[in-house]
Amino acid sequence: MNDGPYKSSAKSVTARALAVLAAFDVETPLLTLSQLARKAGLPVATVYRLAGELEDGRFLDRDNAGRYGLGVRLWEMGLLTPVHGRLRETAMPFLLNLQYECRETVQLAVCDGTNAIYIEKLTSETSVPIQSRIGARIPLHATGIGKALLAFSSDDFTEAILAMPLTQFTPETISDRRVLLRQLAQIRQRGYSVSHQEYSLGSSSLAAPVMVNGSVQAAIGIVSYELRTDLTQYAPALLGAAKSLAQRLEDAVGVAYPSIKDVPPDPAAAAEPLRGAS
Amino acid sequence: MNDGPYKSSAKSVTARALAVLAAFDVETPLLTLSQLARKAGLPVATVYRLAGELEDGRFLDRDNAGRYGLGVRLWEMGLLTPVHGRLRETAMPFLLNLQYECRETVQLAVCDGTNAIYIEKLTSETSVPIQSRIGARIPLHATGIGKALLAFSSDDFTEAILAMPLTQFTPETISDRRVLLRQLAQIRQRGYSVSHQEYSLGSSSLAAPVMVNGSVQAAIGIVSYELRTDLTQYAPALLGAAKSLAQRLEDAVGVAYPSIKDVPPDPAAAAEPLRGAS
DNA sequence: CATTTCTTTTCACTCAATGAAAAGAATCTT
DNA sequence: AAGATTCTTTTCATTGAGTGAAAAGAAATG
Numbered sequence: 001m002n003d004g005p006y007k008s009s010a011k012s013v014t015a016r017a018l019a020v021l022a023a024f025d026v027e028t029p030l031l032t033l034s035q036l037a038r039k040a041g042l043p044v045a046t047v048y049r050l051a052g053e054l055e056d057g058r059f060l061d062r063d064n065a066g067r068y069g070l071g072v073r074l075w076e077m078g079l080l081t082p083v084h085g086r087l088r089e090t091a092m093p094f095l096l097n098l099q100y101e102c103r104e105t106v107q108l109a110v111c112d113g114t115n116a117i118y119i120e121k122l123t124s125e126t127s128v129p130i131q132s133r134i135g136a137r138i139p140l141h142a143t144g145i146g147k148a149l150l151a152f153s154s155d156d157f158t159e160a161i162l163a164m165p166l167t168q169f170t171p172e173t174i175s176d177r178r179v180l181l182r183q184l185a186q187i188r189q190r191g192y193s194v195s196h197q198e199y200s201l202g203s204s205s206l207a208a209p210v211m212v213n214g215s216v217q218a219a220i221g222i223v224s225y226e227l228r229t230d231l232t233q234y235a236p237a238l239l240g241a242a243k244s245l246a247q248r249l250e251d252a253v254g255v256a257y258p259s260i261k262d263v264p265p266d267p268a269a270a271a272e273p274l275r276g277a278s
Numbered sequence: 279m280n281d282g283p284y285k286s287s288a289k290s291v292t293a294r295a296l297a298v299l300a301a302f303d304v305e306t307p308l309l310t311l312s313q314l315a316r317k318a319g320l321p322v323a324t325v326y327r328l329a330g331e332l333e334d335g336r337f338l339d340r341d342n343a344g345r346y347g348l349g350v351r352l353w354e355m356g357l358l359t360p361v362h363g364r365l366r367e368t369a370m371p372f373l374l375n376l377q378y379e380c381r382e383t384v385q386l387a388v389c390d391g392t393n394a395i396y397i398e399k400l401t402s403e404t405s406v407p408i409q410s411r412i413g414a415r416i417p418l419h420a421t422g423i424g425k426a427l428l429a430f431s432s433d434d435f436t437e438a439i440l441a442m443p444l445t446q447f448t449p450e451t452i453s454d455r456r457v458l459l460r461q462l463a464q465i466r467q468r469g470y471s472v473s474h475q476e477y478s479l480g481s482s483s484l485a486a487p488v489m490v491n492g493s494v495q496a497a498i499g500i501v502s503y504e505l506r507t508d509l510t511q512y513a514p515a516l517l518g519a520a521k522s523l524a525q526r527l528e529d530a531v532g533v534a535y536p537s538i539k540d541v542p543p544d545p546a547a548a549a550e551p552l553r554g555a556s
Numbered sequence: 557c558a559t560t561t562c563t564t565t566t567c568a569c570t571c572a573a574t575g576a577a578a579a580g581a582a583t584c585t586t
Numbered sequence: 587a588a589g590a591t592t593c594t595t596t597t598c599a600t601t602g603a604g605t606g607a608a609a610a611g612a613a614a615t616g
Contacts, residue, residue, distance in 0.1 A: 011603085012331060013292060013295075013573065013603075014295045014328060014331040014332065017291075017292045018337065024355070025358065026358060029360065029363060029364075032593075032594090033593070034592080034593060042575095043574080043575050044593085045574080045576080045596090046575065048594075048595070049573080053290060053292040053293060053296075054292065054296075056293075069359070070355050070359045072359065072395070074355045074356050075362055075413075077352045077356065078348075078352050078353040079356070079413040080302055080303065080304060081347070081350065081352055081353040082339075082347055084353055084356075085304070085307060092400070092401070093401060096402050097402060099374070100402070117350070122370070123370070123371060124375060134357060135353075135354050135357040290572075291572080291604065291605095310563090311562070311563060312563080320606095321606050321607085322563080322564095323564090323565090323606050323607080323608095324604085324605065324606065326564070326565095327604080327605090344563085
């Protein structure tokens with residue numbers, strides 16, 4: 001058991017392979033072999049081998065300079081993920097429509113753990129600039145869309161969230177538990193949430209939950225500059241979109257995800273590794 | 279070396295792990311342990327272990343019935359992929375705008391190997407129904423968007439493509455090499471491509487390349503019902519969008535993907551496995 | 557209740573993964 | 587242009603991590 005400085009953990013082969021993939025992030029989407037090894041905390045030779053295999057499966061791709069980057073395969077698999085394949089896919093037309101109607105930034109988010117994850121975000125020319133990136137995780141109490149998710153969650157879940165520290169992002173972030181609870185009740189009553197500069201200054205939002213079979217599956221939000229327009233004018237459109245999406249999702253349950261009875265062994269289990277040109 | 283019926287290949291541990299992930303597809307996005315083992319062509323005990331590790335890294339998630347599905351982590355990583363993080367992200371506003379202007383299905387595709395991959399597709403209520411799924415791979419010669427990509431590719435690449443069989447999808451699919459070559463020349467001249475029911479009956483399309491530093495990075499397309507509208511009326515808008523996107527991409531080269539000089543060893547290489555609630 | 561099918565655990569064996577080291581490229585330095 | 591650095595690729599002896607048959611435990615099925 002060597003423990004040189006940083007010499008990483010990652011016991012099993014699989015864990016190491018995943019560590020290699022995890023070395024990439026938004027700031028560094030392209031890495032050379034040695035950078036990769038360094039970030040993953042693994043010996044170069046090891047990473048060389050692992051990366052090679054990952055490349056074969058196109059979980060890694062290399063640019064013409066030989067640098068590694070996450071591969072197309074990962075993107076393709078991401079498409080098969082429930083959040084994308086089921087949610088985003090069905091939600092898209094409604095989001096587009098909503099965006100078409102109000103010409104503001106429209107967002108879709110779900111709950112994962114104690115955070116909201118942004119699944120999709122439609123911005124056009126006229127809308128607020130750099131908002132939360134797709135894939136971003138933001139505490140539930142801090143945004144309109146987060147509060148919409150929270151307001152319609154189970155009581156124990158809400159309790160669990162309230163038990164955690166409510167990080168302050170701006171002076172307006174709700175950090176008082178009682179205030180938050182009161183707001184949640186109000187949101188449940190109104191059917192939508194409102195927020196003003198609670199996560200980032202200068203922007204406000206309106207959000208509504210997407211209820212499928214009695215539980216919150218997601219939330220849709222509209223974001224705009226604080227004080228540009230009165231967002232509440234869009235409440236009907238927003239609620240309409242959320243409702244329609246919910247309906248569509250309800251209809252689709254069991255269709256997209258059937259309880260398959262017998263899956264035949266896959267002859268192509270040993271698929272030929274694709275090789276790309278150009 | 280056992281070779282029972284179907285007993286799969288997958289030599290290395292990593293390859294096996296990837297095989298497990300590869301077992302999922304659009305038709306079967308959720309699998310039980312044994313289904314998974316069967317599809318991957320691996321012994322149950324082995325898959326049990328591998329799946330366990332993949333689940334720890336959230337490369338797999340389990341639904342409340344215990345079935346496995348591709349995990350959020352994969353989706354998140356897909357976002358870091360060049361096709362998404364660089365291309366789709368920057369293209370989105372332009373696509374939205376274009377869709378807003380013409381109210382038809384708008385697509386974004388890139389070239390991968392001998393196929394076009396659809397990166398994004400914006401459909402609204404009024405647009406053509408089930409078009410090619412995002413992530414779908416379609417031969418370059420068979421669609422408008424594919425031809426746009428092909429027309430501006432290098433000569434050797436075009437040659438390589440022409441050397442392959444030109445699969446016929448509809449009676450209208452161009453399968454004559456000379457016809458195709460002639461069209462490509464015309465596309466180069468006009469700056470955009472046109473297609474009528476060449477891939478699927480009833481729909482036609484218009485597409486333009488996105489040229490960055492002299493090479494085709496992607497193509498944008500508009501799809502509509504055959505004969506509904508004269509798509510060529512949108513040519514200016516389409517070309518405008520393609521041009522603007524190209525410009526934006528050119529500006530961003532090296533910004534999003536800097537040649538990082540020194541990446542510090544990642545202390546969080548041994549990250550704690552996230553665990554989700556709710 | 558018996559039967560089939562699925563999940564989880566165990567364990568002795570061995571083969572595949574390992575990583576230090578050296579060779580080979582490429583890049584930077586002066 | 588030679589020397590110094592840093593990076594990629596290959597080799598190989600060592601060993602411990604992964605393996606999968608088998609059995610036990612749960613669930614679903616009829």
